[in-house]
Amino acid sequence: MAKKEFKSESKRLLDLMINSIYTNKDIFLRELVSNASDALDKLYYRSLTDKKVKIVRDDLEINISFNKDNRTLTISDNGCGMTREELETNLGTIAKSGSLAFKENMTKDEKIDIIGQFGVGFYSAFMVSDKITVTSLSIDSDDAYCFESEGADGYTIKKTSKSDVGTEIVLSIKEDCEEFEYSKYLEEYEIKNLIKKYSDYISFPIKMECTHHELKDEKKQEYEDIKEIETLNSMIPIWKKSKNDVKDEEYDNFYMDKFNDYDKPLKVISSSVEGMCSYKSLLFIPTHAPYDFYTQDYEKGLALYSNGVMIMEKCADLLPDYFSFVKGVVDSEDLSLNISRELLQESNNLKLIAKNIESKIRKELEKMLKDDRESYMSFFKTFGVQLKYGVYNNYGVDKDKLKDLVMFYSSKHERLITLAEYVSEMKDNQESIYYASGASVEKINALPQVEQVKDKEFDILYLTDYVDEFCITALQDYESKKFINVSDGSLDLETDDEKKETEKVNKDNSDLLKAMCDKIGEVKEVRFSKKLKSHPVCLTTKGDVSIEMQKVFDAMPNEMGIKAETILEINEKHPIASKLKDLYKNSREDFDKYTEILYSEARMIAGLPIENPTEISRLICEVISK
Ligand code: ADP
Numbered sequence: 001m002a003k004k005e006f007k008s009e010s011k012r013l014l015d016l017m018i019n020s021i022y023t024n025k026d027i028f029l030r031e032l033v034s035n036a037s038d039a040l041d042k043l044y045y046r047s048l049t050d051k052k053v054k055i056v057r058d059d060l061e062i063n064i065s066f067n068k069d070n071r072t073l074t075i076s077d078n079g080c081g082m083t084r085e086e087l088e089t090n091l092g093t094i095a096k097s098g099s100l101a102f103k104e105n106m107t108k109d110e111k112i113d114i115i116g117q118f119g120v121g122f123y124s125a126f127m128v129s130d131k132i133t134v135t136s137l138s139i140d141s142d143d144a145y146c147f148e149s150e151g152a153d154g155y156t157i158k159k160t161s162k163s164d165v166g167t168e169i170v171l172s173i174k175e176d177c178e179e180f181e182y183s184k185y186l187e188e189y190e191i192k193n194l195i196k197k198y199s200d201y202i203s204f205p206i207k208m209e210c211t212h213h214e215l216k217d218e219k220k221q222e223y224e225d226i227k228e229i230e231t232l233n234s235m236i237p238i239w240k241k242s243k244n245d246v247k248d249e250e251y252d253n254f255y256m257d258k259f260n261d262y263d264k265p266l267k268v269i270s271s272s273v274e275g276m277c278s279y280k281s282l283l284f285i286p287t288h289a290p291y292d293f294y295t296q297d298y299e300k301g302l303a304l305y306s307n308g309v310m311i312m313e314k315c316a317d318l319l320p321d322y323f324s325f326v327k328g329v330v331d332s333e334d335l336s337l338n339i340s341r342e343l344l345q346e347s348n349n350l351k352l353i354a355k356n357i358e359s360k361i362r363k364e365l366e367k368m369l370k371d372d373r374e375s376y377m378s379f380f381k382t383f384g385v386q387l388k389y390g391v392y393n394n395y396g397v398d399k400d401k402l403k404d405l406v407m408f409y410s411s412k413h414e415r416l417i418t419l420a421e422y423v424s425e426m427k428d429n430q431e432s433i434y435y436a437s438g439a440s441v442e443k444i445n446a447l448p449q450v451e452q453v454k455d456k457e458f459d460i461l462y463l464t465d466y467v468d469e470f471c472i473t474a475l476q477d478y479e480s481k482k483f484i485n486v487s488d489g490s491l492d493l494e495t496d497d498e499k500k501e502t503e504k505v506n507k508d509n510s511d512l513l514k515a516m517c518d519k520i521g522e523v524k525e526v527r528f529s530k531k532l533k534s535h536p537v538c539l540t541t542k543g544d545v546s547i548e549m550q551k552v553f554d555a556m557p558n559e560m561g562i563k564a565e566t567i568l569e570i571n572e573k574h575p576i577a578s579k580l581k582d583l584y585k586n587s588r589e590d591f592d593k594y595t596e597i598l599y600s601e602a603r604m605i606a607g608l609p610i611e612n613p614t615e616i617s618r619l620i621c622e623v624i625s626k
Contacts, residue, residue, distance in 0.1 A: 004157070028125045031125070036079060060077075061204055062075065082136040083145070134148075188208070192232055201254060206232045240280060266285045271360055278334055279330055279333075282329050301319060302315055302319060302357075304329075318357055362402075365405055406418070422461065427457065435484070436487065447487070451533045527570070541567065542565040
């Protein structure tokens with residue numbers, strides 16, 4: 001029978017596995033056991049919803065056996081099994097949901113990173129075996145099939161016979177070599193240890209025939225080998241154990257196994273709630289974003305169990321979108337087992353649990369922010385965008401829950417701070433929270449409008465993320481302090497006298513300013529101001545849409561035509577101001593040219609495109625060569 005090729009991406013991943021760049025080979029066993037356990041869960045769940053499938057839960061189990069002579073290790077389960085098609089798609093392909101972009105010259109660490117992100121899964125068995133045989137009979141099929149592969153050059157699938165529904169995986173363990181002693185996976189002691197370490201919580205028994213030396217004759221000191229089937233795992237789900245009885249390492253291992261992460265979680269949140277609706281939950285905040293987190297493929301949700309039995313792998317209703325990065329398990333006795341998914345969504349108990357979980361996560365994050373800033377900063381760097389998005393999503397309904405969790409870069413501290421921290425340090429004469437937005441801290445620092453605010457020693461929040469300004473706009477104020485964009489035309493930091501002076505200059509030159517405004521066409525107003533210290537011009541805005549927001553709107557696929565209303569401000573103390581006045585009187589033609597050049601400068605500083613760069617550079621050259 002012709003060998004089938006693995007899909008090319010799977011093949012490359014397999015190559016890496018076979019050549020064992022993933023250093024912790026031990027994990028192959030937990031991956032296979034965890035797949036077996038999932039298959040048992042699936043079959044049991046099926047029996048609850050499909051009367052034709054009759055299962056006694058106590059009969060479901062995982063079996064391990066080994067044979068030193070043949071160098072085989074066998075893991076079998078009486079779970080749902082796989083059809084021919086399933087063997088093909090599940091084992092012949094990896095990374096179903098995304099494309100594995102292996103680049104030629106990636107470092108070893110980068111490769112490990114990628115493998116980790118996709119979950120090592122079934123393929124990890126190739127780290128320790130040079131042949132894998134999977135024999136499976138699916139609950140949905142009359143025939144059993146056998147998948148066999150010796151590694152990257154392909155696999156075969158053929159019909160076979162198997163009496164019971166389920167899957168049996170036989171690994172031919174590699175020969176020992178200088179670097180690694182593979183034979184350890186054929187030792188009873190080692191297998192027991194690995195199961196205890198990684199798979200203790202699995203809720204089905206993992207059984208193996210074990211050998212005990214028993215004293216047969218005390219006088220002669222004769223021992224006898226007694227063989228006995230043992231259950232290697234305690235079967236107590238980790239979330240049902242008391243926090244004090246679980247080591248951090250066990251939580252970490254559980255998380256990495258269950259949620260396919262190669263890294264420990266940043267935070268483990270375990271809780272046990274008694275009341276109207278009792279439940280236990282074990283939640284994790286990942287250290288880094290899952291590889292598909294910012295894609296449409298990402299599905300949020302927590303695994304939902306009813307008294308130790310899984311009812312749903314990803315229950316989305318348990319998590320608000322702004323906490324979609326949270327992974328974990330919820331187990332409640334107060335949810336009925338054979339409840340349909342639609343009914344479940346309507347269940348008041350589920351809603352109650354979701355509400356509690358939301359507030360638990362929030363409190364834990366607030367605590368982390370207070371007690372462990374370093375971890376919080378790392379968390380915020382990874383998932384902060386999600387929280388900021390939560391602030392403005394749904395017209396800001398959740399903003400009060402999240403406003404103390406968001407952070408922004410402070411010009412004064414040159415690092416991220418919270419809004420509470422900003423407000424607590426506001427100066428006596430400061431009424432508002434100032435912010436400026438731009439593509440980067442450096443670019444904002446260079447904004448003419450920033451200079452004046454900094455000069456007055458007010459702290460400015462620098463918004464560099466595209467969601468930031470939407471977040472601030474949704475918040476509107478914090479502790480009754482309004483947010484003001486330093487590029488907003490209404491920003492006024494002038495004294496009453498200064499204001500009067502500016503008003504007068506603008507009034508005296510109203511014709512000139514109107515002429516400029518008419519020439520430019522697309523600005524709402526042109527005015528002299530004291531806002532600018534050393535720069536000649538800047539662009540400010542009127543109303544709700546700032547220049548940075550307009551850029552975000554412009555970048556959206558379906559252009560909504562939302563435009564900022566702009567004002568060209570001219571530094572009244574800059575020599576250009578008297579130059580303009582002079583030209584307005586004596587040379588209208590030059591006045592018009594200057595107007596165009598100055599407006600283009602202001603657009604450039606604001607990071608906006610210039611419609612006619614050739615014409616503008618021609619004008620500049622003409623003016624400077626005079
Ligand atoms: P993952 O478990 O992360 O989906 P794997 O590569 O470990 O990735 O497994 C791929 C798929 O193969 C599983 O999702 C499951 O559908 C199927 N599978 C693996 N082992 C078994 C098993 N023992 N019984 C039934 N299905 C299995």
